[in-house]
Amino acid sequence: MLPLSIKDDEYKPAKFNLLVKLSGWFRSILADKTSRNLFFFLCLNLSFAFVELMYGIWSNSLGLISDSFHMFFDCTALLAGLAASVISRWRSNDSFSYGYVRAEVLAGFVNGLFLIFTAFFIFSEGVERALEPPDVHHERLLPVSVAGLLVNLVGIFVFQHGGHGHSHGEGGHGHSHSLFNGSLNHGHRHGHSHDGHGHGHEHSHGGHGHSHEEPHCHGKSLTQSIPICGHHKHNSDQQSDVCVLLHIIADTLGSIGVIISALLMQKYELMIADPICSMLIALLIGVSVVPLLKESIGILMQRTPPSLDQALPECYQRVQQLQGVYNLQEPHFWTLCTDVYIGTLKLLVAPDADTRWILSQTHNIFTQAGVRQLYVQIDTAAM
Amino acid sequence: MACEPNRVRLLCMLSLTFGFFIVEVVVSRITSSLSMLSDSFHMLSDVIALVVALVAVRFAEKTQATNKNTFGWIRAEVMGALVNAVFLTALCFTIVLEAIERFTEPHEIDSPEVVAGVGAAGLLINLLGLCLFHGHAGGGHGHSHGGHSHGSKNKRSKAGKSQKAGNGSSGEETNNLVGNHNSPGETRPRNEINCKDSAEVQMNGNTHFDEMDHEHDSSSQLNMRGVFLHVLGDALGSVIVVVNALVLIFVWQPCKAGEMCVNPCINTHTTDHKHVNHTLVDLLEGPTVTAMKTAGPCWVLYLDPTLCLIMVCILLYTTYPLLKESALILLQTVPKQINMHRVNERLLSLDGVLAIHELHIWQLAGSRIIATAHIKCHDPTSYMEVAKRIKDFFHDEGIHATTIQPEFVTFNSESRDSLCELSCRTQCAPKLCCGSADKPNADKKAGSDSKAAASALEVISETSEQAAAVQVRPRADAEVTVAREVESSL
Numbered sequence: 127m128l129p130l131s132i133k134d135d136e137y138k139p140a141k142f143n144l145l146v147k148l149s150g151w152f153r154s155i156l157a158d159k160t161s162r163n164l165f166f167f168l169c170l171n172l173s174f175a176f177v178e179l180m181y182g183i184w185s186n187s188l189g190l191i192s193d194s195f196h197m198f199f200d201c202t203a204l205l206a207g208l209a210a211s212v213i214s215r216w217r218s219n220d221s222f223s224y225g226y227v228r229a230e231v232l233a234g235f236v237n238g239l240f241l242i243f244t245a246f247f248i249f250s251e252g253v254e255r256a257l258e259p260p261d262v263h264h265e266r267l268l269p270v271s272v273a274g275l276l277v278n279l280v281g282i283f284v285f286q287h288g289g290h291g292h293s294h295g296e297g298g299h300g301h302s303h304s305l306f307n308g309s310l311n312h313g314h315r316h317g318h319s320h321d322g323h324g325h326g327h328e329h330s331h332g333g334h335g336h337s338h339e340e341p342h343c344h345g346k347s348l349t350q351s352i353p354i355c356g357h358h359k360h361n362s363d364q365q366s367d368v369c370v371l372l373h374i375i376a377d378t379l380g381s382i383g384v385i386i387s388a389l390l391m392q393k394y395e396l397m398i399a400d401p402i403c404s405m406l407i408a409l410l411i412g413v414s415v416v417p418l419l420k421e422s423i424g425i426l427m428q429r430t431p432p433s434l435d436q437a438l439p440e441c442y443q444r445v446q447q448l449q450g451v452y453n454l455q456e457p458h459f460w461t462l463c464t465d466v467y468i469g470t471l472k473l474l475v476a477p478d479a480d481t482r483w484i485l486s487q488t489h490n491i492f493t494q495a496g497v498r499q500l501y502v503q504i505d506t507a508a509m
Numbered sequence: 510m511a512c513e514p515n516r517v518r519l520l521c522m523l524s525l526t527f528g529f530f531i532v533e534v535v536v537s538r539i540t541s542s543l544s545m546l547s548d549s550f551h552m553l554s555d556v557i558a559l560v561v562a563l564v565a566v567r568f569a570e571k572t573q574a575t576n577k578n579t580f581g582w583i584r585a586e587v588m589g590a591l592v593n594a595v596f597l598t599a600l601c602f603t604i605v606l607e608a609i610e611r612f613t614e615p616h617e618i619d620s621p622e623v624v625a626g627v628g629a630a631g632l633l634i635n636l637l638g639l640c641l642f643h644g645h646a647g648g649g650h651g652h653s654h655g656g657h658s659h660g661s662k663n664k665r666s667k668a669g670k671s672q673k674a675g676n677g678s679s680g681e682e683t684n685n686l687v688g689n690h691n692s693p694g695e696t697r698p699r700n701e702i703n704c705k706d707s708a709e710v711q712m713n714g715n716t717h718f719d720e721m722d723h724e725h726d727s728s729s730q731l732n733m734r735g736v737f738l739h740v741l742g743d744a745l746g747s748v749i750v751v752v753n754a755l756v757l758i759f760v761w762q763p764c765k766a767g768e769m770c771v772n773p774c775i776n777t778h779t780t781d782h783k784h785v786n787h788t789l790v791d792l793l794e795g796p797t798v799t800a801m802k803t804a805g806p807c808w809v810l811y812l813d814p815t816l817c818l819i820m821v822c823i824l825l826y827t828t829y830p831l832l833k834e835s836a837l838i839l840l841q842t843v844p845k846q847i848n849m850h851r852v853n854e855r856l857l858s859l860d861g862v863l864a865i866h867e868l869h870i871w872q873l874a875g876s877r878i879i880a881t882a883h884i885k886c887h888d889p890t891s892y893m894e895v896a897k898r899i900k901d902f903f904h905d906e907g908i909h910a911t912t913i914q915p916e917f918v919t920f921n922s923e924s925r926d927s928l929c930e931l932s933c934r935t936q937c938a939p940k941l942c943c944g945s946a947d948k949p950n951a952d953k954k955a956g957s958d959s960k961a962a963a964s965a966l967e968v969i970s971e972t973s974e975q976a977a978a979v980q981v982r983p984r985a986d987a988e989v990t991v992a993r994e995v996e997s998s999l
Contacts, residue, residue: 195606195609196606220848222841223841223868228839236595239595239596243595246554246557247603250547257538426584426588426839427580428584429578430576430578430579458580459579460580470912481889481892481917499867501882501913502914503913
């Protein structure tokens with residue numbers, strides 16, 4: 127009788143586990159370029175928020191304190207993006223048979239929701255201030271707003287280098303865009319001043335700038351790009367360029383709006399400019415989040431992938447023309463994460479048909495369209 | 510239809526809340542009270558939550574497949590629940606922010622009577638809403654316990670809800686227990702989802718039913734739970750407003766206009782100056798100074814933020830399970846009541862099944878579970894009976910939408926039937942999603958071990974048990990094959 131060996135290395139002392147886990151996460155964050163960027167941006171935002179908090183407590187300024195809390199709130203969005211980029215790299219296991227790759231879609235969706243909520247909140251604050259304008263001390267407002275604009279530009283440049291990566295591999299799908307997850311680089315800033323404390327200050331929500339590639343949904347690393355542009359089809363480079371341009375315009379409009387309102391307040395004592403600017407910015411944020419939300423909702427609702435909308439009917443026709451196939455029923459195609467499509471369908475075949483051949487042909491047809499995971503059920507028609 | 514009462518309730522509550530929002534805005538303009546305006550915005554967010562839930566219910570009624578949405582719109586309810594949970598969390602954060610602001614700079618309410626009145630009206634509306642949405646669970650159990658205030662006892666109310674549902678559907682539960690060959694104890698890995706056992710029981714008990722009815726019930730439950738939590742949050746907020754206003758009326762002694770008094774609780778720069786001015790003036794004026802009145806006990810001003818923080822804790826605690834559940838469904842997890850391991854083993858033990866690859870089971874919404882797999886069998890002629898057996902097996906597990914792809918053994922690949930016949934070519938293996946980069950390693954290992962055992966024994970019927978090693982983790986895999994070799998050498 128051979129002795130069975132006992133594996134000793136699966137027993138780890140419990141107290142080291144947490145450290146090991148944390149360092150593992152840290153390493154995986156630093157390993158990937160986009161999550162590295164995200165992490166540094168998050169640290170930057172957090173440190174600004176802390177500095178503001180300390181300064182506010184020291185100078186006993188309520189405005190600064192509340193503003194720093196707003197920055198913390200923004201940091202949660204960055205944190206969500208970072209967490210998603212780490213989580214989506216975990217391996218699949220018994221409860222998550224597809225792995226964790228959908229985490230980034232979910233994080234993008236949740237971030238979009240948070241942004242809408244923030245926009246709503248800013249809008250309501252703007253309304254309150256318009257009805258009851260507090261005293262605004264605006265000496266420091268202008269330089270601070272320009273500084274905020276600069277920080278925002280840094281954010282834009284950090285998250286926007288390079289264009290789109292190509293995914294090569296089985297022909298067919300040209301560009302794909304990474305992103306999803308909101309590099310909502312909203313430089314929305316709103317000049318805030320609180321009564322009686324004499325600070326005009328500013329704060330930049332550069333903070334939703336997290337962008338990352340879809341980790342292993344594409345073997346090759348794709349660069350970041352501004353994601354509200356989502357997918358785009360095969361030969362439409364212009365579409366994505368226009369989209370990116372729109373996004374940049376929206377951002378700069380926001381920053382310019384704040385500067386203009388600061389100028390108005392300084393020169394012409396138009397106190398109403400501040401809340402109006404806030405409301406406009408809230409509207410801008412809301413409008414720019416809508417495409418991101420539409421895309422994530424489409425994926426989460428198991429919608430047929432938009433980029434396959436034209437290719438699929440052709441594939442159905444080709445499959446139905448295979449010898450022995452009577453009918454194609456119940457096709458379901460959905461997106462797991464960016465550019466990974468999964469499909470199921472049922473074929474009604476003749477009893478004497480060559481099932482193996484039909485199966486491999488069907489797989490080929492759909493692989494050319496870009497669907498790599500396909501489940502084909504063969505039902506033999508009764509004679 | 511089962512959804513109609515939901516819609517009616519939602520519409521009813523929506524109109525009530527919207528009307529109250531308008532009232533609050535008007536009152537705030539009349540009394541020019543800022544806190545009332547901010548409270549009205551809270552009401553507005555409630556309205557938005559109700560609108561989201563209503564939209565989700567409307568969409569989810571269209572369960573027919575459309576061209577773009579081949580699964581129908583049933584998942585809209587899960588999305589509605591997630592949106593509500595996220596909004597609730599964001600709302601909690603803002604409340605925390607405001608509470609901390611109040612801690613650093615407390616300020617008193619100007620006209621507490623008006624605030625108390627409006628707060629009481631809001632509380633009434635919210636209680637009505639709680640009754641509407643609480644009595645809704647599991648199919649027409651109507652009004653649970655006579656509609657008294659459920660305020661902060663939400664845990665008890667949830668348990669009550671699930672018990673009623675349990676009683677109603679106990680018949681189906683026994684069916685489920687009998688038909689489901691896995692014992693329920695082991696199919697439900699209990700991790701962090703603690704007090705939502707009730708929801709699990711409901712979902713488990715619903716799997717054997719008429720799909721139309723019960724998938725509406727169990728998936729719309731998530732949505733309604735989101736709405737219920739939102740209304741609960743609002744009710745708690747109104748309670749806090751009323752309590753605060755009452756305490757202010759009865760305990761607080763404010764500084765009346767025209768009196769010389771100082772407010773020690775609020776230390777703004779302006780009052781400090783005033784304070785200094787007053788004392789200087791009084792000293793200068795001589796000993797005819799009257800006793801300074803100080804405004805009432807300071808702790809009263811800190812009551813509001815403290816209560817708010819407590820409320821936030823309660824809300825977060827009850828929202829977290831809803832958030833987690835809907836997020837897990839959207840992440841395509843294997844549903845809680847299904848144990849992949851056992852399913853795999855039982856599938857392999859069926860006649861004619863040689864191997865299984867790419868088994869994925871996920872939940873569309875509610876009790877609609879979808880499974881896909883590649884099954885390896887001997888040849889096309891035996892496939893149809895095997896297919897029937899597999900379908901029956903899945904039906905017993907409660908999974909009714911399955912797509913099984915058959916793969917047939919080619920002649921000389923007896924010992925390597927752990928590999929997928931129609932898998933991608935190896936150079937694109939790293940591009941496959943979902944960690945299938947792991948699988949080739951496990952496959953190779955199992956392949957080599959099984960080859961050794963196969964050559965020793967050359968018994969075909971054991972290939973199914975070797976292939977079982979594929980889906981098991983590598984360590985157990987090694988043990989299984991070692992055991993095989995042990996037996997073969999005896």
